[in-house]
Amino acid sequence: MTLKKFDSQTLKNVGVFTSGGDAPGMNAAIRAVVRMGIHHGLQITGIMQGYPGMVNSEFNPLSLSSMANIIQRGGTILKTGRMPEFHQPEVRARAVANLRAAGIGALVCIGGDGSFTGAHLLWQEHQYPVVGVPATIDNDIAGTDLTIGFDTAVNVALDAIDRIRDTAASHDRLFIVEVMGRDSGFIAVSVGVAGGAEEIFIPENPATADQAVERIRRGISRGKRSSILVAAEGHKPGRAYDLAEAIRKKSGFEAKVCILGHIQRGGSPTAIDRILASRLGAGAVEALRRGECDAMVGVQGDALVTVPFDNVIGVKKKVSSELVSLARTLSI
Ligand code: ADP
Numbered sequence: 001m002t003l004k005k006f007d008s009q010t011l012k013n014v015g016v017f018t019s020g021g022d023a024p025g026m027n028a029a030i031r032a033v034v035r036m037g038i039h040h041g042l043q044i045t046g047i048m049q050g051y052p053g054m055v056n057s058e059f060n061p062l063s064l065s066s067m068a069n070i071i072q073r074g075g076t077i078l079k080t081g082r083m084p085e086f087h088q089p090e091v092r093a094r095a096v097a098n099l100r101a102a103g104i105g106a107l108v109c110i111g112g113d114g115s116f117t118g119a120h121l122l123w124q125e126h127q128y129p130v131v132g133v134p135a136t137i138d139n140d141i142a143g144t145d146l147t148i149g150f151d152t153a154v155n156v157a158l159d160a161i162d163r164i165r166d167t168a169a170s171h172d173r174l175f176i177v178e179v180m181g182r183d184s185g186f187i188a189v190s191v192g193v194a195g196g197a198e199e200i201f202i203p204e205n206p207a208t209a210d211q212a213v214e215r216i217r218r219g220i221s222r223g224k225r226s227s228i229l230v231a232a233e234g235h236k237p238g239r240a241y242d243l244a245e246a247i248r249k250k251s252g253f254e255a256k257v258c259i260l261g262h263i264q265r266g267g268s269p270t271a272i273d274r275i276l277a278s279r280l281g282a283g284a285v286e287a288l289r290r291g292e293c294d295a296m297v298g299v300q301g302d303a304l305v306t307v308p309f310d311n312v313i314g315v316k317k318k319v320s321s322e323l324v325s326l327a328r329t330l331s332i
Helices: 028-040 051-055 089-101 113-126 150-171 188-196 208-222 239-251 270-291 321-330
Strands: 011-020 043-047 059-062 106-111 128-132 175-179 199-201 225-232 255-259 295-300 303-308
Touching: 011 051, 028 043, 028 106, 028 270, 051 089, 089 113, 106 113, 106 270, 113 128, 113 255, 128 270, 150 175, 150 188, 150 225, 150 255, 150 270, 175 239, 188 199, 188 208, 188 225, 188 239, 188 321, 199 208, 208 225, 208 239, 225 239, 239 255, 239 321
Parallel strands: 011 043, 011 106, 106 128, 128 295, 175 225, 175 255, 199 225
Antiparallel strands: 043 059, 295 303
């Protein structure tokens, strides 16, 4: 797919919003959009709560100084929201009318696949230009090696696993740690490798309770007294309890369950996330200035790239099979 272009010569005012699930580093991305935009003489307008703020004209001009002291903060100062009504064309038309009435000529959308789908429709239906910045702790967005928030979420989960391992080792216990990841196992695999998990359960390639029992037994046979299994929540948060039950029925092993849940979303972003968010936020402004739109900025290797939404939305990014097999080999 080729990049869509719009006439950016007359662009004066760019709106920025955060949408969908929050991710640590969103504030660093907002800051980069504002400061890079103002550096180029643009006005930057903050849209509150994502699409709801667009439909209700909740627009606030953002200044250089309003970005002070936010780079280290988790969450999003613009708030984020979900709005099922945005699936209706007339609601999207109202949003575009509001934006045009306020003189906002283009948008930076900081969010995930759902938010990009809404943005894609704004271009298709109204030729309204949007550039997306990928921010989700799940890292499951195609076209970019990394999404904002993933590294922080992995580090939070890893810290929890390290603590649990202390208890597991002291009491000779089996633990199942459930991490976030509805449709993808990126967090589980990274945490599993970095935390030395004995087995990793991911939605893409589900391990079975039989496999887990076999690996636990193998560990015991060579003197191992404690084990940690990592499971992505999948579509059923709390599935770690089902796994624990299945393992108990098959083997008699009693597993303790720890569900990390929303703590993985919070907290100060890591340096990797702050740098990524700074590059992508600034890159989104540069892309708009070049007249590029209906696309996402991402990182591929060392390069900052602009990828058409058509190549991003609904495209599944695969967890590295090399990492999955490495985790297995190293945890023997
Ligand atoms: P994320 O951006 O993190 O994937 P969601 O999937 O919750 O988050 O999407 C955020 C918002 O984007 C939704 O609440 C809705 O307002 C809008 N959106 C999502 N999918 C669509 C769609 N198919 N059409 C129009 N708007 C959508």
